[in-house]
Amino acid sequence: MKVFVDEDKCCGAGSCVLSALEVFDQRDEDGVVVLLDAEPAEHLHAAVHEAVQVCPAAAITVA
Amino acid sequence: MTSTTDPAGHSPAEAPDYPMPRAEGCPFDPPPALRDLQEQARVTRVKLWDGSTPWLVTRHADQRAVLTDPRVSANMTHPTYPRQAAGPGGTLSFIGMDDPEHARLRRMVGPVFMVKRVEEMRPMVQRIVDEAIDDLLAGPNPADLVEAFALPVPSLVICKLLDVPYGDHDFFQANSKTMINRNSTPDERMAASGRLAEYLGRLVAEKLEKPGDDLLSRLGEKIKAGELTIRQATEMAVLLLIAGHETTANMIALSTALLLRNPDQLALLRDSDDPKLAHSAVEEMLRYLNITHGGRRRVALEDMEVAGCPVKAGEGLVLPNDIANRDPEVFTEPDRLDITRSARHHVAFGFGVHQCLGQPLARLELEIVYRSLYRRVPNLALATDFEKVPFKHDGFVYGVYELPVTW
Numbered sequence: 218m219k220v221f222v223d224e225d226k227c228c229g230a231g232s233c234v235l236s237a238l239e240v241f242d243q244r245d246e247d248g249v250v251v252l253l254d255a256e257p258a259e260h261l262h263a264a265v266h267e268a269v270q271v272c273p274a275a276a277i278t279v280a
Numbered sequence: 281m282t283s284t285t286d287p288a289g290h291s292p293a294e295a296p297d298y299p300m301p302r303a304e305g306c307p308f309d310p311p312p313a314l315r316d317l318q319e320q321a322r323v324t325r326v327k328l329w330d331g332s333t334p335w336l337v338t339r340h341a342d343q344r345a346v347l348t349d350p351r352v353s354a355n356m357t358h359p360t361y362p363r364q365a366a367g368p369g370g371t372l373s374f375i376g377m378d379d380p381e382h383a384r385l386r387r388m389v390g391p392v393f394m395v396k397r398v399e400e401m402r403p404m405v406q407r408i409v410d411e412a413i414d415d416l417l418a419g420p421n422p423a424d425l426v427e428a429f430a431l432p433v434p435s436l437v438i439c440k441l442l443d444v445p446y447g448d449h450d451f452f453q454a455n456s457k458t459m460i461n462r463n464s465t466p467d468e469r470m471a472a473s474g475r476l477a478e479y480l481g482r483l484v485a486e487k488l489e490k491p492g493d494d495l496l497s498r499l500g501e502k503i504k505a506g507e508l509t510i511r512q513a514t515e516m517a518v519l520l521l522i523a524g525h526e527t528t529a530n531m532i533a534l535s536t537a538l539l540l541r542n543p544d545q546l547a548l549l550r551d552s553d554d555p556k557l558a559h560s561a562v563e564e565m566l567r568y569l570n571i572t573h574g575g576r577r578r579v580a581l582e583d584m585e586v587a588g589c590p591v592k593a594g595e596g597l598v599l600p601n602d603i604a605n606r607d608p609e610v611f612t613e614p615d616r617l618d619i620t621r622s623a624r625h626h627v628a629f630g631f632g633v634h635q636c637l638g639q640p641l642a643r644l645e646l647e648i649v650y651r652s653l654y655r656r657v658p659n660l661a662l663a664t665d666f667e668k669v670p671f672k673h674d675g676f677v678y679g680v681y682e683l684p685v686t687w
Binding site: 228230231232242247267270 | 643
């Protein structure tokens with residue numbers, strides 16, 4: 218799995234952090250998404266899929 | 281106006297009134313007429329208080345699609361924006377604006393509501409909840425849970441965050457109550473909003489002189505840097521103060537009323553030590569009880585299609601989250617309260633770039649309340665007939681006016 222984030226789209230709701238703390242964080246200055254792990258291990262895939270589903274701004278994609 | 285019928289077979293003249301009344305005796309469920317519409321069609325016309333006939337989107341998937349569509353606007357000053365009531369068409373800061381200005385303003389306060397910053401507030405929120413329970417138990421029995429607990433907890437939290445003196449809570453609670461009541465006249469609403477703006481404007485000005493470590497001081501820094509006007513900062517402060525206490529207060533009281541009607545679910549929550557259960561209970565309560573029951577409002581900026589239905593530029597869109605959160609295509613047995621289910625994809629906080637900024641804080645407050653209140657007051661019970669509990673059918677924010685409880 219490869220994870221991509223679009224900082225311009227992000228509205229800083231923090232849903233992704235709640236889903237997958239190991240993969241996503243938020244930037245101190247404005248709360249915008251920070252990708253911690255672009256190729257997360259398999260046990261995190263379900264959590265990343267949840268993050269994609271709940272992201273209100275469609276700022277996260279996976280390939 | 282055209283004479284063509286909508287996908288549910290209504291001509292604009294026959295469009296049903298929105299909002300619709302709830303069923304007698306079912307104050308936690310969406311209005312039956314709204315459910316009927318959801319079964320009939322994905323998009324229907326409805327008639328608002330001013331005679332306008334915007335489109336109502338009934339399905340979870342379609343609402344999410346609209347709320348993430350750049351061709352729709354949240355601009356509350358747009359002439360055909362489907363407004364909830366008459367009155368001054370103020371913007372109430374960034375929630376009534378579109379990007380890029382919306383994103384610019386929202387990101388100024390974003391860090392305060394970041395998941396990790398909110399998590400740092402956990403001990404403070406726990407202390408506030410514990411002390412509120414101490415006060416409740418030390419006070420008269422029976423008591424009104426709204427007055428004695430549900431309103432003080434989030435008010436104290438937002439006051440700490442903004443550094444607003446909690447001693448002024450009677451003032452700002454009374455004014456925000458007027459602002460969010462559908463029965464207030466436009467003049468009353470404008471006067472209340474003016475008083476709040478004056479009050480918070482004065483606090484912002486004080487923070488410009490003597491900054492501290494709080495949200496108003498942060499806005500003061502942005503004013504000094506020329507990124508924000510005092511007026512914009514004041515609008516933002518009013519928004520945060522109202523949104524910060526009204527919504528969560530209503531969730532606390534309403535979910536307690538719901539749990540008292542569902543003792544099996546209450547027992548499950550009270551007797552479990554599993555933090556995961558408290559988290560899933562928060563999401564299920566948010567799904568089941570939609571306190572923003574007037575729905576999200578938008579206006580189409582271009583001709584477009586919503587779920588196959590043509591929508592013209594300038595037409596309004598109403599997206600009731602209560603019915604989306606009971607969509608059987610998305611939630612199994614949607615009318616069953618099940619605090620063990622996974623309901624994270626509900627739209628109680630909205631969807632799209634306007635999704636609630638304060639949601640990590642709301643979740644934290646609810647989780648701590650759910651883990652503390654019922655455990656410390658295990659024999660909590662209604663002190664009146666359920667039929668006598670006054671529900672806020674006339675509020676922009678749904679809830680109960682009071683909840684008499686005993687223990």
